[in-house]
Amino acid sequence: MSQVSTPQDNGFLLDAEEVEQISRAAWYYYNDGLTQNQIADLVGVSRIKVSRLLEKGRQAGLIELRINSPHEGSLGLQEELVSAFGLTQARVVPQAEGLAAGPRIGRAAASLLTQGLCPNDLLAIGWGEAVSTTLRYMAPVFPQNNISLVSLTGGVSAYIGNTGLYGPQGFAHLIPTPLRVSSTELAEMLRLEPYVRNVLDMALTAKTALIGVGSVARSATLVRYGYCTGAEIELFTRRGAVGDVLGYFYDRDGQILDLDVHRHVVAVTPDDLRQIPSVIGAAAGPEKVEAILGLLRGRLANILVTDEPTARELLRRK
Amino acid sequence: MSQVSTPQDNGFLLDAEEVEQISRAAWYYYNDGLTQNQIADLVGVSRIKVSRLLEKGRQAGLIELRINSPHEGSLGLQEELVSAFGLTQARVVPQAEGLAAGPRIGRAAASLLTQGLCPNDLLAIGWGEAVSTTLRYMAPVFPQNNISLVSLTGGVSAYIGNTGLYGPQGFAHLIPTPLRVSSTELAEMLRLEPYVRNVLDMALTAKTALIGVGSVARSATLVRYGYCTGAEIELFTRRGAVGDVLGYFYDRDGQILDLDVHRHVVAVTPDDLRQIPSVIGAAAGPEKVEAILGLLRGRLANILVTDEPTARELLRRK
């Protein structure tokens, strides 16, 4: 039955027939308010099957819940953030003790993007787990509205694999290099390579960009993915680094530091990034506060997605 | 407590505090998957209150369910409609015996629009119950994305009142005349009136328009609202009318008829309407089939929202 998908089918891929079933069930359930039993009778399957279809649809992001309110979460905090840091928009996810922040931020960012993107738009994406999580929730939206993706940095392909984006991925234009290479010369050559250059140029035409915010810690994603050693991180910290965007480290004022590693990076430069009208930074957690502060002070992003505790801390330390 | 809203508060208006509560509860419930009990503890209200908040949110359209699928409902029918009538898009809501078609079509159209509109866009609206229902479901979306409304015809204000659109309505540009006036001269004068002219011109700059499809029956909305008498309808039918857009009657090929009444109408002309890139027609029901056929044959709309039985009938009679 499912001879289409690859062996390690991760469960997020649905074939067309299933999508149709799910859509129909979802419509009956959520829009018409029928019970699962009624739907079961109508469609001619068992009730439990309906329950499973709906569950699957929610999982896969096919069924998306949208909160049409400028103040999803805490309105007050959002407004304070906007005015305190001169942002154009902010989204603050409500506090919740026991829940992992990652997926929640991802959902919020995805919802923000879904609202903000127009059909046929181009979305530029940076590097980081928040980006990956967000894409994961947006997967079904892309084909729908014919949205294309373009990467701001190398090394993104590793992430895209995790996001359940299906299809031939003709809509994703990724820089086919690592984020960081071993020498200045190689980095320079790669950046001038026509295909790479094309993607970099294309990225700058995007009206919206989504970036993660890297904290400077031995547990940072950059380290875990092997782009950086813990020792290097320590060195950068001593030079004043508090975070990174697109592989470039900056100090507490958001000033990009003068580090060798920056000449080894294959990515859009922070200055170019600032040319993109809407740059969305998504991050939360106590360990990210310093990094976010730098990001905002340096005007490297003008839209912020974070959670309640982080927002409070940002405002306190403003 | 609710001294803000007018006496005949229709129950769809929410004050800011309530919106915040609802948003928060909805986030916890739908995104985090907490139970109503857990939310109750978290927010410090009773469980039943949470239940009621969520219900209210859904009612008011604050909580919206989106099905991210190109085939909401019946994919097959949608594709057939697109190719049979040369449309750019079609949306078919699934069949359901006992349910009123009106709200369902409205929901579908609202969802289509919500997906297709960009922030700061202008949406042109025509005349009819389908339009009114659709707007009703979109009310919370407008302020969110800063969408403005512009009317394609006179007489729309009567409808807008029903839609629960709140705020000072600075975002709605309506033609402040009836749809139809008593003489050619008056209609002409009104059309040249600067304010009216402005709105008409503005409507033509919209990239998207939403229109209803009037059937030619004694029960037609046009008749019920007193713009037309049953006798006139009968006359038009004898002249070959099968339906109307924006108050203009057309025959089964979608050709606009040469009727006196058209010179009494204050509205954008069908020819101008065709200049709008996306014209969405929303209608369903056996009595509308002929009218929809004419509409599509005359290329007066290029996107159709309808239901399953109507779609089948359209294809059969193609």
Next chain:
DNA sequence: CAGAATGACGATCAAATGATCCCTTGTGCG
């Protein structure tokens, strides 16, 4: 080809939800 493993499906049951009823509180009117 047999056996095992994997996944789909359906039954059972506990949890969650919302409808209904009733109580409390506030409000207007006699």
Next chain:
DNA sequence: CGCACAAGGGATCATTTGATCGTCATTCTG
């Protein structure tokens, strides 16, 4: 001042839902 009435909130209970378990079919493997 008291009474009637309406609105908001909470308790109870029937319904709805999804988690767990067992069964069957299908496929991979030896």
